[in-house]
Amino acid sequence: MGPAAHTIATECRTYVALPALNRREAPMANHSLDPSRSTPDDPARQAAAEYLHELLLRPGRRRRTWEQYAERTRPGQVNQLAVAEVLARYLWHHPRRRGDGDLLPRQLKDTAARALSGRVLSRATLELFIDAFALPDAEQDQLWRLWEGSPRVRMLTGTRAIRPDMAEEVSALLGPPAHQTVSLHDHAFVGADGRIGGVRTIQVIEALRDGLDNIPYIYDTSALTLRVGHGCEAPVAPGTKVRNGPYVLRIPLARTLAEGETLSLEYATTFHYRGEMTVEERQYRRAVMRRVDNIDLRVEFDPEYVPPAIWWAVWDGVDGGVIERHRVQPDSQNSVHRYLRLVEKTVAGFYWEDQTPE
Numbered sequence: 001m002g003p004a005a006h007t008i009a010t011e012c013r014t015y016v017a018l019p020a021l022n023r024r025e026a027p028m029a030n031h032s033l034d035p036s037r038s039t040p041d042d043p044a045r046q047a048a049a050e051y052l053h054e055l056l057l058r059p060g061r062r063r064r065t066w067e068q069y070a071e072r073t074r075p076g077q078v079n080q081l082a083v084a085e086v087l088a089r090y091l092w093h094h095p096r097r098r099g100d101g102d103l104l105p106r107q108l109k110d111t112a113a114r115a116l117s118g119r120v121l122s123r124a125t126l127e128l129f130i131d132a133f134a135l136p137d138a139e140q141d142q143l144w145r146l147w148e149g150s151p152r153v154r155m156l157t158g159t160r161a162i163r164p165d166m167a168e169e170v171s172a173l174l175g176p177p178a179h180q181t182v183s184l185h186d187h188a189f190v191g192a193d194g195r196i197g198g199v200r201t202i203q204v205i206e207a208l209r210d211g212l213d214n215i216p217y218i219y220d221t222s223a224l225t226l227r228v229g230h231g232c233e234a235p236v237a238p239g240t241k242v243r244n245g246p247y248v249l250r251i252p253l254a255r256t257l258a259e260g261e262t263l264s265l266e267y268a269t270t271f272h273y274r275g276e277m278t279v280e281e282r283q284y285r286r287a288v289m290r291r292v293d294n295i296d297l298r299v300e301f302d303p304e305y306v307p308p309a310i311w312w313a314v315w316d317g318v319d320g321g322v323i324e325r326h327r328v329q330p331d332s333q334n335s336v337h338r339y340l341r342l343v344e345k346t347v348a349g350f351y352w353e354d355q356t357p358e
């Protein structure tokens with residue numbers, strides 16, 4: 001069977017994407033897993049530490065792993081002693097050197113603190129975190145790429161994607177986060193008239209609670225057709241309009257997910273136009289209200305229309321102007337591309353012009 005279609009007639013070209021055993025006793029001793037120290041201001045180690053910190057804060061299995069040992073938790077903070085307990089317990093059963101089986105959690109607290117702050121994050125310490133928290137392959141790969149200083153990995157964070165009042169309404173409509181996006185790939189196609197004709201999206205999600213059976217699809221456009229492929233089904237209810245803001249549609253999943261389960265989704269959006277071309281129809285943007293990992297954006301231009309000036313840009317929210325931009329050149333397939341390891345509370349994408357800048 002082919003993909004199902006769902007046509008939405010509404011009122012910009014912006015998508016919005018949507019977190020005990022008995023203790024052992026042993027004499028106190030200094031214990032360090034960092035024989036080779038990184039400098040405190042090492043940007044690669046700092047970036048890896050920030051991502052590691054975010055992974056441990058994200059709702060789900062990893063967070064529960066350390067929270068079970070925390071006497072108290074604070075919003076936005078990782079309990080370092082609880083993390084040290086996870087590391088120590090792992091070493092009890094998987095010792096890496098003599099004495100690891102008798103370690104106390106408090107002996108690893110400084111190691112955990114230095115690693116999560118980015119002050120000292122050695123290869124051995126990162127390996128220990130990966131093993132102790134059983135991080136999946138994709139997250140391991142991102143951590144190592146950041147730790148090694150890959151110039152192709154970038155984090156993009158901002159203060160807002162939409163106005164605060166609108167964000168409150170959308171959040172109230174969506175409720176607490178029920179899933180997180182593990183990866184997102186958008187492939188947008190621009191026609192010979194210079195307008196975006198459609199976008200094919202492949203998204204991998206992870207359930208943050210049991211019983212996840214749909215995800216939100218947020219849009220703000222004149223008219224579009226949504227075609228669903230693998231992993232999801234055609235929406236049965238119309239989108240809900242947020243006052244002076246976007247629409248929210250629920251895309252049913254092909255199966256109900258339990259907490260921690262993942263699912264790959266594919267859907268395609270086709271745009272319909274009326275009247276003269278607007279500036280918004282010559283741009284493709286992703287607006288991220290919360291956070292999305294591993295975003296891959298690609299815009300492919302029709303061979304009959306390859307604009308002389310294409311820009312990668314960051315906007316001050318969906319209703320704000322460009323605050324950062326970089327000129328980019330299309331490849332041999334008339335495409336421009338940008339990969340981002342993490343995007344949070346930001347609007348980013350491409351726009352193009354018919355005139356070459358002076």
